Amino acid sequence: MVQTIPSLALLALMVPILGSIGVQSIGFLPAFVALVLYSVLPVLRNTVTGLASLPPALIEAARGVGMDPWQQLVRVELPLALPVIVAGIRTASVWTVGAATLATPVGADSLGNFIFGGLQTRNYHAVLVGCFGAAALALCLDGLGKLLLSGVERRSRGLIALALVTFAGLLSYAATAIAGEYKTRDVVVVGTKTFTEQYILGELLSDRIHRAAGLPVRLKSSLGSSVVFDALVAGSVDVYVDYSGTIWATLMKRSDVPRDRDRMLKAIESYLATEHGVTLVGQLGFENSYALAMRRDRAEDLGVRRIGDLARVASSLAVGGDYEFFGRPEWLALRHSYGLQFERQRSMDPSLMYQAAADGSVDVIGAFSTDGRIVAHDLVVLEDERGAIPRYDAIVLAGQSLRLRHPEVLEALRALDGSITAAQMRKMNLGVDVHGRMPADVARDFARSSDAPPAEGHAP
Helix, strand or coil, rough: CCCCCCCCHHHHHHHHHHCCCCCCCHHHHHHHHHHHHHHHHHHHHHHHHHHCCHHHHHHHHHHHCCCHHHHHHHHHHHHHHHHHHHHHHHHHHHHHHHHHHHHHHHHCCCCCHHHHHHHHCCCCHHHHHHHHHHHHHHHHHHHHHHHHHHHHHHCCCCHHHHHHHHHHHHHHHHHHHHHHHHHHCCCEEEEEEHHHHHHHHHHHHHHHHHHCCCEEEEEEEEHHHHHHHHHHHHHCCEEEEEEEEHHHHHHHCCCCCCCHHHHHHHHHHHHHHHCCEEEEEEEEEECCCEEEEEEEEHHHCCCCEEHHHHHHHHHHEEEEEEECCCCCCHHHHHHHCCCCCCCCCEEEEHHHHHHHCCCCCCEEEEEEEEHHHHHCCCEEEEECCCCCEEEEEEEECHHHHHHHCHHHHHHHHCCCCCCCCHHHHHHHHHHHHCCCCCCCHHHHHHHHHHCCCCCCCCCC
């Protein structure tokens, strides 16, 4: 039954399940539990198959010399079935290494960090590092299983020792890396979601905290949208950038769209503090809302300038969105307000949406308004004349743990209040998505050129 659940879904399910029983629900533990469960089937099935395929004469012989069932299992059945059992373990090892790369969205550091981050920022060298690293590890574990079995069959202590020592070395390295995640509690953990802008802002917050407050910072990237907020509340993440519309629609379950930005932000600030102990540190100064975008020539051919115009022709068009878009309240609000009925809906990775619109794979996409690829691919953003989508001001959120441990960090981050315009954010996104720069370099250049000084009393 466990094996029928897609591995990514199983990893995601571990977050609320572990959270409901009061244990760590972000990071190593949910990934470990999910991967152990996912590896059971090949080991169990091969063990049962190996035992069931033993010649009945051998079982009778074991009983004939007076062995009890336990002795019969340990001294006869398991040794004879060992090749089949080890084959199951080797299969499980390869599967588990592949599935482990999907653990990044639940906060577990893995080779998937290279893959997820590389796909979003079009850094295919990073993707290749993650892929080849996972392949090499899978082959290494598979080879160790073969080497250990060969040593047992040949009764070669040297081969057995080599396999065990190599495996112990890998295990020691993994244990050291995992322990390092927990041993230093004074590190400020900055979280990000799974798209370019978030990677840049995560680097910007990290740079600001390190320069202004002098504290070590660790970046935890590519977290799912709900996972990163849950991590903030649980204390696994200390600070990250979210958007007012996401809090309003997804967390507060509000369907109305207030016109007064200040009233909306005050309601969000009160809700976060009262319900979750989260502090709204400040606004970065720009808005990144969901928006419907089309290729310019396609929109002109169809006479579409606003979403209301789109409703007339939507029944013959295909719309694309990121993994979350079609399940979010904003999409439901758009459909309800404009009566949108598309011929097809396609969910895809955010890094592929803009290219899909540019090459005609889809006609309309659920874009992010500050994404530089809107300009790069000559897309046009359709006007939301009925105001169905709420405001998406970028806001910095800090967890209760950070506020109590290091209130000076909150003061340092408040210096970023209003420091980024939509045009500046779009330019930074363009630098990564189109010009191939690293998010850290783009963030560093912006930080050095900004006029925001370090918080008073904290040397850079």
